[in-house]
Amino acid sequence: SKAKMVIDKDFVISKIDKRIYGSFIEHLGRAVYGGIYEPGHPSADEQGFRQDVIDLVKELQVSIVRYPGGNMVSAYNWEDGIGPKEERPHRLELAWRVIETNQVGTNEFIDWAKKANAEVMMAVNLGTRGIDAARNLVEYTNHAGGTAWSELRKQHGYEKPHNIKTWCLGNEMDGPWQIGQKTAVEYGRLAAETAKAMRLVDPTIELVSCGSSGSGMPTFPEWEAITLDHTYEYSDYISLHKYYGNRNNDTANFLASPMEMESFIQTVISTCDYIKAKKRSKKTINLSFDEWNVWFHSNEQDKKIEPWSIAPPQLEDVYTFEDALLVGSMLNTMIRHSDRIKIAAMAQLVNVIAPIMTENGGGAWKQTIFYPFYYTSVYGRGVALKPLIHSPKYDSTDFTDVPYLDSSVVYNEEKDEVVIFATNRHMENTLQVDIDARSFEGYEVKEHVVLQNDDPKATNTLGKEEVKPHNKGESYMESGKVVGILPKLSWNMIRLT
Ligand code: AHR
Numbered sequence: 001s002k003a004k005m006v007i008d009k010d011f012v013i014s015k016i017d018k019r020i021y022g023s024f025i026e027h028l029g030r031a032v033y034g035g036i037y038e039p040g041h042p043s044a045d046e047q048g049f050r051q052d053v054i055d056l057v058k059e060l061q062v063s064i065v066r067y068p069g070g071n072m073v074s075a076y077n078w079e080d081g082i083g084p085k086e087e088r089p090h091r092l093e094l095a096w097r098v099i100e101t102n103q104v105g106t107n108e109f110i111d112w113a114k115k116a117n118a119e120v121m122m123a124v125n126l127g128t129r130g131i132d133a134a135r136n137l138v139e140y141t142n143h144a145g146g147t148a149w150s151e152l153r154k155q156h157g158y159e160k161p162h163n164i165k166t167w168c169l170g171n172e173m174d175g176p177w178q179i180g181q182k183t184a185v186e187y188g189r190l191a192a193e194t195a196k197a198m199r200l201v202d203p204t205i206e207l208v209s210c211g212s213s214g215s216g217m218p219t220f221p222e223w224e225a226i227t228l229d230h231t232y233e234y235s236d237y238i239s240l241h242k243y244y245g246n247r248n249n250d251t252a253n254f255l256a257s258p259m260e261m262e263s264f265i266q267t268v269i270s271t272c273d274y275i276k277a278k279k280r281s282k283k284t285i286n287l288s289f290d291e292w293n294v295w296f297h298s299n300e301q302d303k304k305i306e307p308w309s310i311a312p313p314q315l316e317d318v319y320t321f322e323d324a325l326l327v328g329s330m331l332n333t334m335i336r337h338s339d340r341i342k343i344a345a346m347a348q349l350v351n352v353i354a355p356i357m358t359e360n361g362g363g364a365w366k367q368t369i370f371y372p373f374y375y376t377s378v379y380g381r382g383v384a385l386k387p388l389i390h391s392p393k394y395d396s397t398d399f400t401d402v403p404y405l406d407s408s409v410v411y412n413e414e415k416d417e418v419v420i421f422a423t424n425r426h427m428e429n430t431l432q433v434d435i436d437a438r439s440f441e442g443y444e445v446k447e448h449v450v451l452q453n454d455d456p457k458a459t460n461t462l463g464k465e466e467v468k469p470h471n472k473g474e475s476y477m478e479s480g481k482v483v484g485i486l487p488k489l490s491w492n493m494i495r496l497t
Pocket of ligand 1 (some may be wrong): 056069070071072171172213347348
């Protein structure tokens with residue numbers, strides 16, 4: 001099969017905000033306890049953080065990490081996680097029905113993120129709590145001193161404010177599973193008033209209001225329209241969440257899911273802009289795609305977990321090769337929308353639906369999905385270019401006209417480098433892509449990295465990496481054009497310099 005592509009320096013979508021290469025750590029399963037934190041582990045540092053995990057997070061160049069939830073935040077008392085560890089309460093954590101020991105809290109997590117070279121995106125509880133708890137937390141983390149909460153932070157050993165810049169106004173407040181679920185009007189009012197108070201404490205912060213917890217919700221996109229009507233003046237971003245799964249073992253259909261993601265994003269943008277027009281506002285609300293990934297493998301297993309244990313294995317999806325292809329395409333979709341998506345978080349980062357896995361007391365390893373995230377995060381920095389694509393197409397169970405070729409293009413002016421990320425969704429055929437890179441005359445193929453495997457269900461486990469990339473891709477230059485050779489079912493990165 002053959003496809004064609006035109007790329008040009010002038011076809012600029014946007015500068016990519018580095019925060020789209022973000023991720024998420026929730027107090028859930030073994031993400032914190034046994035994941036990032038395990039005192040007594042051979043690689044643990046003086047604070048009990050696993051250095052082997054920090055090293056892998058740094059390798060991914062994760063720019064920002066959302067914390068502490070997720071569903072968990074909707075019943076969380078942030079005050080439980082500060083001060084002397086031995087005095088911190090054990091609590092029933094209702095979202096995941098476990099015991100939370102609070103041995104890691106706000107300050108420790110901020111320390112961890114610093115060690116991992118990442119910013120923190122902090123979420124406040126708008127389920128069981130509201131304005132007061134949220135404004136106190138901003139005062140505790142961001143106010144210089146001289147007030148009760150800021151002095152308490154100093155007393156806890158943090159003289160300087162943390163200056164957390166990005167804040168989530170609750171989590172998935174439309175979901176019936178959420179503790180303190182709200183109607184759109186209830187949430188819109190609460191989010192607006194909370195945002196107002198948080199900004200009065202620190203006017204430099206940025207705020208993300210909750211969008212629908214998924215495009216499949218019956219209240220989508222009315223939820224967005226109603227809540228934004230209330231929050232428009234006070235927030236900067238609206239959240240999107242989306243998880244896919246190959247539940248019917250229909251790979252062609254599963255790999256087409258980013259078509260749905262595409263229309264989800266378009267609808268949210270349209271709704272934001274409708275409210276903008278309605279309010280005659282000059283302000284544009286951008287998107288924070290702060291939960292996205294594949295999630296379904298562990299669903300059955302999780303039903304068997306007994307309640308009220310401490311850090312049991314939960315949501316421990318073991319990812320396949322085809323999941324990695326989908327993750328690559330989800331990243332492509334976000335790059336193509338980088339004019340509006342300014343923050344994103346792969347959910348999650350360690351052990352819980354994660355690219356990084358650990359064994360308690362043992363090693364850490366890379367899941368299949370680690371690789372597309374790694375390459376896109378490391379090489380996808382700069383300006384997103386709009387590729388013009390002509391590709392043969394297929395129909396799947398839920399989608400029509402699915403292009404076999406899915407791609408995004410990033411131009412890094414500083415490094416004088418053009419990077420083409422491309423997935424070939426064809427299950428049998430190699431795809432040859434003729435790329436007219438007209439404005440990049442004299443550029444050569446520097447590297448072609450390929451993630452391929454004959455078995456779509458191949459997985460990685462500790463000590464056995466079945467799915468890993470090689471850089472022996474066969475793309476070449478011919479009469480000033482790039483000829484991309486994309487093996488059947490493969491994810492590719494072609495770097496031109
Ligand atoms: O990431 C797992 C869960 O998915 C989060 O806690 C919640 O926000 C979403 O439903």
